[in-house]
Amino acid sequence: MTDTPVIQLVDVTKTYHLESGDFTALNHVSLDILENDFVAIMGPSGSGKSTMMNQLGILDVPTSGNLYIGGKDVAKMTPLERTHMRRDTIGYIFQKFYLIPLLSAYENVEYPLILKYKKRDTSGRATAFLEAVGIDREMSAHRPTQLSGGQQQRVAIARALVNDPKILLCDEPTGNLDSKTGYQIMDILCGLHREGKTVIIVTHDPGIAEYAKRTIRLVDGRIAES
Amino acid sequence: MINGDIFFNLAVRSVRLNFLRSMLAAIGIVIGVVAISSMGMLGTNMQLEVKEQLSATANTIVISSDTVRMGPPGFTPSSSSSSGISKTELTKITSAVGSNGTVIPLYSTNGEFTINSVAGRGEIYGIDPGDIGKFLTINQTYGNGTTEIGTGEVLVGSTLAEEFNLKVGTRIRIGSFSSSSRPELRIAGVLNPRGTVADGVSTDNAVVVNSNWYTNQYGGKDEWTQVNVIVKDVDNISDIESTIDEKVNTNAKTPSVRITDASSQLATETSTLSTVTTFIMAIGGISLLVAAVSIFNVMMMSVSERIQEIGILLSIGTEKGEVRRMFLYESFILGLLGAGIGGASSLIIGYSVVDAMLGTTEYFFLPASIMYVPAAMLVGVMVCVVSGMYPAWRASNMDPIDALRSE
Numbered sequence: 001m002t003d004t005p006v007i008q009l010v011d012v013t014k015t016y017h018l019e020s021g022d023f024t025a026l027n028h029v030s031l032d033i034l035e036n037d038f039v040a041i042m043g044p045s046g047s048g049k050s051t052m053m054n055q056l057g058i059l060d061v062p063t064s065g066n067l068y069i070g071g072k073d074v075a076k077m078t079p080l081e082r083t084h085m086r087r088d089t090i091g092y093i094f095q096k097f098y099l100i101p102l103l104s105a106y107e108n109v110e111y112p113l114i115l116k117y118k119k120r121d122t123s124g125r126a127t128a129f130l131e132a133v134g135i136d137r138e139m140s141a142h143r144p145t146q147l148s149g150g151q152q153q154r155v156a157i158a159r160a161l162v163n164d165p166k167i168l169l170c171d172e173p174t175g176n177l178d179s180k181t182g183y184q185i186m187d188i189l190c191g192l193h194r195e196g197k198t199v200i201i202v203t204h205d206p207g208i209a210e211y212a213k214r215t216i217r218l219v220d221g222r223i224a225e226s
Numbered sequence: 227m228i229n230g231d232i233f234f235n236l237a238v239r240s241v242r243l244n245f246l247r248s249m250l251a252a253i254g255i256v257i258g259v260v261a262i263s264s265m266g267m268l269g270t271n272m273q274l275e276v277k278e279q280l281s282a283t284a285n286t287i288v289i290s291s292d293t294v295r296m297g298p299p300g301f302t303p304s305s306s307s308s309s310g311i312s313k314t315e316l317t318k319i320t321s322a323v324g325s326n327g328t329v330i331p332l333y334s335t336n337g338e339f340t341i342n343s344v345a346g347r348g349e350i351y352g353i354d355p356g357d358i359g360k361f362l363t364i365n366q367t368y369g370n371g372t373t374e375i376g377t378g379e380v381l382v383g384s385t386l387a388e389e390f391n392l393k394v395g396t397r398i399r400i401g402s403f404s405s406s407s408r409p410e411l412r413i414a415g416v417l418n419p420r421g422t423v424a425d426g427v428s429t430d431n432a433v434v435v436n437s438n439w440y441t442n443q444y445g446g447k448d449e450w451t452q453v454n455v456i457v458k459d460v461d462n463i464s465d466i467e468s469t470i471d472e473k474v475n476t477n478a479k480t481p482s483v484r485i486t487d488a489s490s491q492l493a494t495e496t497s498t499l500s501t502v503t504t505f506i507m508a509i510g511g512i513s514l515l516v517a518a519v520s521i522f523n524v525m526m527m528s529v530s531e532r533i534q535e536i537g538i539l540l541s542i543g544t545e546k547g548e549v550r551r552m553f554l555y556e557s558f559i560l561g562l563l564g565a566g567i568g569g570a571s572s573l574i575i576g577y578s579v580v581d582a583m584l585g586t587t588e589y590f591f592l593p594a595s596i597m598y599v600p601a602a603m604l605v606g607v608m609v610c611v612v613s614g615m616y617p618a619w620r621a622s623n624m625d626p627i628d629a630l631r632s633e
Contacts, residue, residue, distance in 0.1 A: 057541070059627050080545065083544070084543065087542065088543070092541060092542060094630075098534075098541075100236075100538055102236055102239040102535070103239075107232070110232075112542060112543065114232045115542075115543050115548070116543075119230075120230060120232075
């Protein structure tokens with residue numbers, strides 16, 4: 001692990017303007033996540049975990065404060081630059097897998113490569129990543145609905161990794177899986193961390209959080225423990 | 227190239243997934259394309275037919291006295307020629323034409339006649355029997371007819387003969403049904419069909435009588451309704467018209483006769499037909515508007531049903547333009563489907579319509595006619611793509627977080 005913060009939050013606040021009044025989901029949060037870190041973000045419902053993930057995944061921008069990813073201030077980036085950063089620097093793994101239903105498992109993994117290189121993958125990279133997470137060629141021809149939850153999450157991991165992102169954002173990656181499959185997925189994530197990825201995982205499960213090197217607890221939009 | 231595009235593949239799969247809905251939406255485009263191209267082809271075929279028919283009388287100059295001149299408010303058209311072309315004017319015309327053509331003066335009026343106790347109305351032409359054969363021909367299938375008609379004889383047009391089952395020897399009465407004097411005339415021949423002609427003598431629904439009988443019946447002797455000049459060399463037609471104009475219309479401000487030929491009539495006829503065709507095509511175009519609404523609706527449904535998918539695409543780094551492209555491809559595919567089926571149907575339906583309406587498909591495959599099929603297909607595809615623009619824009623501008631949360 002190096003001392004370079006790959007993600008840096010400086011006094012970040014995120015406020016939602018609701019009909020019932022303003023709601024501050026993140027309240028003056030400052031945080032450094034170093035390269036090759038393995039961070040678990042925990043907290044009760046409504047504590048700001050999802051908001052934090054949306055910020056880290058640059059799906060949203062802070063209301064105030066600064067968020068730096070790879071040293072770049074996200075607020076100063078154009079929407080297209082943010083889109084490209086999501087494509088190239090960040091790999092997402094969601095609780096509900098969120099595979100593209102119209103594409104096969106292989107095509108789901110190939111998709112980010114097509115977004116990046118604007119052409120079909122002929123290097124075999126998509127197949128290699130699928131095989132690395134235990135999805136064989138026959139299975140990779142199936143649509144997501146024809147796969148089990150564990151298989152879908154493996155495909156989602158392969159998709160997240162195929163563009164070689166520095167950061168892996170995992171939102172309850174085992175939340176929809178049985179415990180055995182969940183631990184298999186966690187083993188894969190630990191392996192990726194060992195290979196040098198920065199892994200950030202949001203979870204309710206203390207057993208899953210134990211895999212992380214560092215746990216951040218959020219309460220009412222503030223960091224209660226880091 | 228487009229086939230290898232993953233967004234095109236996604237659009238194809240979306241259309242396949244909702245095939246029935248997509249096809250129903252595309253039917254609107256099919257109807258629109260068929261309506262526009264069939265009407266366009268029908269109008270063009272009509273124009274081409276009229277053009278050919280008028281060309282058959284392209285060597286004829288028509289001189290008429292019914293001049294109605296446009297002028298400033300308060301202007302009163304000259305009435306100097308309202309009684310027809312005078313003998314003096316005819317002499318001048320004959321002298322102007324000389325040996326370059328044949329001069330045929332004729333009378334005409336719209337009158338009533340009775341055939342087999344059925345009253346009818348149509349044009350009645352009074353022509354010198356010696357002139358009739360110079361430009362009208364007899365259809366011998368109705369009996370051994372002749373153009374050399376006496377004062378008690380009449381020639382009838384082909385449509386009239388067919389409608390009333392007339393033959394040489396049948397008798398018809400000329401004059402109003404209520405009139406006490408309704409002289410009876412013997413049919414001396416049935417004329418060959420002429421269709422639309424530029425010489426002002428449309429005989430298909432008319433009768434032709436001896437000019438002496440005509441003037442005895444209707445008066446106006448030596449006051450001809452029109453004079454036709456059949457020129458020997460069509461290339462000289464303008465020169466002959468100028469000579470006639472110089473000799474007859476001595477007062478340039480109030481010309482006594484109007485001189486026309488096929489070219490001016492052709493321009494008027496084709497212009498009118500073109501306007502009518504455009505109008506009918508515009509009505510057909512309304513069905514494309516309805517189709518546009520249908521396509522818009524289907525595309526909005528497609529966007530609504532795929533909000534989460536759009537959220538996934540946007541969150542993993544798909545550009546807005548790429549999401550837009552995916553939905554525009556989808557509406558393009560719907561347009562291609564509709565236009566393709568519509569184009570093929572247009573050929574069949576258009577062919578049938580032209581055949582049924584005009585009785586000939588001689589001009590159907592000419593470029594001027596057939597080009598309406600690809601043109602209507604192009605319009606159909608464009609309508610679809612335009613209809614898909616807003617849904618595509620809406621999809622690409624979704625907030626990925628909200629889109630991912632939607633179920």
